[in-house]
Amino acid sequence: MHLAVHQLPGGRIRIVDVGDDEPAVRPLAGTPAPAPDVSAPAPGGSKPVPGGSKPASGVAEPVPELVEGPIDLTLTPAEFPDAVRRLEQHSPRWVWDDSATWYPKLLAARVRVSRCVDLRLCHLILRNSVLTAASALAAAPSGPWDESIDPRIAQRAEVTGALFDLDAPTGERDPIAEFALQRAAIAGATPQGRSQLGLLLAAESAGALIAAEMTFAGLPWDAAVHDRLLEEILGPKPAPGMRPALLTAVLDEVKTALGVDELYPESPGELLKALQRAGLPVTSTRSWELKEIEHPVIAPLLRYKKLSRLMTANGWNWVETWVKDGRFRPTYVPGGVVTGRWASDGGGALQLPHQIRRAVIADPGWMFVVADAAQLEPRILTAMSGDRRMADAGRGVDLYQGMVDVGAVDTRPHAKIAMLGAMYGATTGESGRLLPRLTRTFPHAIQFVEDAARVGERGERVHTRLGRTSPVPGDAWHELQSVASTESATEAITRRARTEARSWGRFTRNFVVQGTAAEWALCWMAGLRTRLQTLAGDAFLTDSAHLVFFLHDEIVVHCPTAQAEEVAALVRASAAEAGRLIFGAAPVDFPVTTAIVRTYAEAK
DNA sequence: TACCCGCGCCAC
DNA sequence: AAACGTGGCGCGGGTA
Numbered sequence: 001m002h003l004a005v006h007q008l009p010g011g012r013i014r015i016v017d018v019g020d021d022e023p024a025v026r027p028l029a030g031t032p033a034p035a036p037d038v039s040a041p042a043p044g045g046s047k048p049v050p051g052g053s054k055p056a057s058g059v060a061e062p063v064p065e066l067v068e069g070p071i072d073l074t075l076t077p078a079e080f081p082d083a084v085r086r087l088e089q090h091s092p093r094w095v096w097d098d099s100a101t102w103y104p105k106l107l108a109a110r111v112r113v114s115r116c117v118d119l120r121l122c123h124l125i126l127r128n129s130v131l132t133a134a135s136a137l138a139a140a141p142s143g144p145w146d147e148s149i150d151p152r153i154a155q156r157a158e159v160t161g162a163l164f165d166l167d168a169p170t171g172e173r174d175p176i177a178e179f180a181l182q183r184a185a186i187a188g189a190t191p192q193g194r195s196q197l198g199l200l201l202a203a204e205s206a207g208a209l210i211a212a213e214m215t216f217a218g219l220p221w222d223a224a225v226h227d228r229l230l231e232e233i234l235g236p237k238p239a240p241g242m243r244p245a246l247l248t249a250v251l252d253e254v255k256t257a258l259g260v261d262e263l264y265p266e267s268p269g270e271l272l273k274a275l276q277r278a279g280l281p282v283t284s285t286r287s288w289e290l291k292e293i294e295h296p297v298i299a300p301l302l303r304y305k306k307l308s309r310l311m312t313a314n315g316w317n318w319v320e321t322w323v324k325d326g327r328f329r330p331t332y333v334p335g336g337v338v339t340g341r342w343a344s345d346g347g348g349a350l351q352l353p354h355q356i357r358r359a360v361i362a363d364p365g366w367m368f369v370v371a372d373a374a375q376l377e378p379r380i381l382t383a384m385s386g387d388r389r390m391a392d393a394g395r396g397v398d399l400y401q402g403m404v405d406v407g408a409v410d411t412r413p414h415a416k417i418a419m420l421g422a423m424y425g426a427t428t429g430e431s432g433r434l435l436p437r438l439t440r441t442f443p444h445a446i447q448f449v450e451d452a453a454r455v456g457e458r459g460e461r462v463h464t465r466l467g468r469t470s471p472v473p474g475d476a477w478h479e480l481q482s483v484a485s486t487e488s489a490t491e492a493i494t495r496r497a498r499t500e501a502r503s504w505g506r507f508t509r510n511f512v513v514q515g516t517a518a519e520w521a522l523c524w525m526a527g528l529r530t531r532l533q534t535l536a537g538d539a540f541l542t543d544s545a546h547l548v549f550f551l552h553d554e555i556v557v558h559c560p561t562a563q564a565e566e567v568a569a570l571v572r573a574s575a576a577e578a579g580r581l582i583f584g585a586a587p588v589d590f591p592v593t594t595a596i597v598r599t600y601a602e603a604k
Numbered sequence: 605t606a607c608c609c610g611c612g613c614c615a616c
Numbered sequence: 617a618a619a620c621g622t623g624g625c626g627c628g629g630g631t632a
Contacts, residue, residue: 267628268611286612288618309613312626337622341616348624351615377616417617424620431620510621514616552616552622 002117003071003087004095004175005102013080015087017071018095018179081109093117097145097173099208107216110540114533118208119178120145121335122201126185131193131467135185144172193467199581200466200519204335206526210550211332211342213529213541218327219360219548220558223319226359230315233355234307237316247311250304257297265304313348314356322347328360332550339511340468340518341552350551360600367564368548369557370603371571371594373521375399376553378419380517383579383588384465385448389441397591408441409434422446423513425453425506449509456508457501464515465582473504520578520590521553527574527581528555535563535570549600556600568594 004018075083084094084106094116096102106113123145126132186197231237235245243251255263258278265271268285275282280295287305290298322328328347336343344350352360362368373379378399382390393402400415409415414430418438421431422445439446452462456470459478463469477500483489484497529547536544545559545567559567571594579590595603 269628284611292618305613309626313614339622341622343623345624348614348626351613351624353614355614413617421620426618426620428619430617506621514622554616 001090001092002095002179003092004179006096006175008074011077013075013077015071015073015075015083016176018176081106081111084113085109085111088113091115095119095175095179097175097178099205099212103209103212104216107212107541112213112533112541113209114530115202116205116209117179117182117201118205118334119173119175119182121204121208122182123178124335125200125204125468126182126197128471129197129467129469130461130463131189131197131469132185135181135188137181137185140181145178196466199523200464200468203466203519203522203526204340206529207334207342207522210525210529210547211334214547214550215329215331217542217546217548217558218325218329219556220326220363220366221323221328222326222359222361223323225361226319226323226356227316229356229358230310234311234315244311247304247307250300250307253300254297254304257295257300265301266308310353310355314353318347337518338471339515340464340522341514342518342550349549354601357601358599362558362598365561366558367561368597368600368603369545369559369564369567369571369594370597370600371555371557371568371575371592372604373524373553373575374591374593375419376520376590377423377513377517379588379590380520381423381445381448381513383583383586384512384516385445386586387442387444387448388587390445391586391588393442394589397593403441406441409437422449423510425449425502425509449513452512453505453509455505456511457505459501459504462508462512464512464519466516466519468515468519470508470511470515473500477504516582517553520582521550523578523581524574525550525555527577528557528571531570531574532557532567535566564596568596 002018004014004016006014006016008014071087073083088111091114094102094113096116096119098120099116099118103113103116123137126135126137127146128138132138186194186201189197227237230244234247238244251263251265254265255261258274260274260278263271263274271285272282275285275297278295278297280293280297282289282293287302290302322330328349330347330349331345332349333343333345336345342350360368374397375394378390379394381387382394382399389406389408390403393399393406393408396402398412400412400419403409403415403419404412409418414434417431418434420426421429422435422438426432426435435446455462459473459481461470461472480493480497480500484494489497525547532545532547536546545557545563547555548558549556555571557567557571572592575590575592579586579588593604597603
């Protein structure tokens with residue numbers, strides 16, 4: 001059963017069965033006759049409701065018992081969460097415009113849902129996918145489903161405390177019509193395309209639910225431990241605008257080494273000049289460049305940069321802003337990266353330095369299960385390319401060591417550098433030097449990424465295993481290429497065009513691997529979520545084992561200590577399932593390392 | 605004051 | 617070892 005959820009003009013919420021191939025449902029029963037709605041005009045045009053509306057009294061009334069008949073309810077916002085709770089018994093797939101606006105409110109009312117179709121995320125995929133290029137959805141002009149939702153709107157609703165923000169501009173999006181368009185687009189794909197997209201859209205939508213749940217639950221964060229750590233490294237918390245004592249001490253060392261009385265290292269321009277005046281052969285103030293130079297100022301300067309970075313990025317300010325009630329609650333943005341990876345918004349959730357992970361501490365009686373997919377992207381490339389020798393190398397837990405063992409490279413660090421270089425399109429340096437040997441040993445794997453690069457260099461599109469498709473380069477790119485191909489093109493133009501073409505080729509080269517890895521990770525996490533939900537039984541999300549963090553190829557589950565081993569087993573089972581779902585019987589392993597720890601820093 | 609961009613560094 | 621993919625974010629320093 002698919003139940004579409006739609007906010008009507010005036011604020012009422014309609015739940016309607018939009019049907020599908022799954023078993024039909026028992027509808028809801030009648031309710032008292034609608035009372036006059038004082039807050040807004042009645043929804044014009046849209047069909048009301050056996051379910052009936054109630055005055056917005058602010059008190060949630062029980063939703064009617066289920067009875068025979070098609071579901072079509074119109075509810076007040078106050079009634080909505082309980083209606084969802086009851087309908088969940090039938091395992092519907094909720095069809096709504098945007099999980100990020102609907103689901104947090106349900107979670108706040110302690111209502112979970114199992115499945116959904118996130119129309120906005122699915123729209124983005126289907127509109128761009130080569131597998132649905134012939135659909136009406138793809139052909140339509142850009143509309144309200146193509147606009148990204150301004151995160152500030154969602155935030156404003158949080159601030160005002162309104163259950164649903166009536167000002168949010170959701171009116172133009174008709175989820176029922178959009179759902180039909182999406183179903184038609186999928187139906188028009190090849191049988192293989194249908195199953196790929198079906199899996200991708202389900203995983204993407206599950207990701208949207210997980211993102212909301214992780215924000216709701218939060219990552220356990222001990223602000224006192226964090227403060228102690230800062231004090232250890234930087235000194236006591238300084239007055240606003242002042243440097244902490246240890247940072248000042250390091251700056252004094254820097255000044256002494258440079259022989260200057262004044263220095264403001266936060267200004268790269270000023271710092272660069274000061275270094276050059278002291279005779280250092282530098283063209284920038286980047287750490288890696290400084291490391292190459294022998295001079296007494298280098299060591300304290302690098303220490304200063306490290307400390308300064310810690311303070312500005314994850315210092316006292318950060319804790320005050322982002323840690324509340326012992327939890328770090330970032331906003332995750334599923335599908336926020338072109339390749340399908342998640343992004344995050346606020347708090348730098350996807351770049352938590354290892355330095356501060358000591359402050360991530362499980363609740364008393366609870367532990368973290370931290371799991372990491374070992375060398376995920378090379379393994380994804382192995383499965384996509386069907387390279388048998390690379391599959392053999394990946395038989396163990398350490399693919400890079402396996403590459404050494406089959407004689408492809410001489411050391412593990414070389415294996416890693418060479419593989420990453422191949423997937424990123426490196427041509428120079430050590431990575432470039434190692435590539436020929438890699439190509440000799442694993443011709444199919446390397447050919448696969450080379451092909452993806454060539455497609456991008458022509459300005460054409462590539463797609464992931466499940467059908468997420470790369471964008472085409474912009475008009476300026478095509479313009480440059482066509483100008484460069486004319487006879488009158490100058491050498492400079494030709495060179496620039498080639499540089500741009502290569503650059504887009506590196507993007508598409510990486511897109512197929514990074515994007516498919518993101519799909520694997522979503523399937524992994526979605527499968528785990530389902531298993532954890534079963535494990536939880538009737539317990540609410542945060543009262544049982546639940547996901548609290550996700551970082552591209554790594555997940556963290558917060559769980560009662562007694563459940564930790566079982567959770568670790570579920571994590572591994574979900575990983576195996578993800579590989580089967582995406583690659584079928586391909587002989588490629590996707591091992592995950594699991595660690596049961598009290599603080600995040602203990603993992604890895 | 606509000607933006608915008610380059611720099612530099614963090615994560616994968 | 618070093619410039620090769622995807623991002624977020626804080627800062628300095630510029631502009632409207």
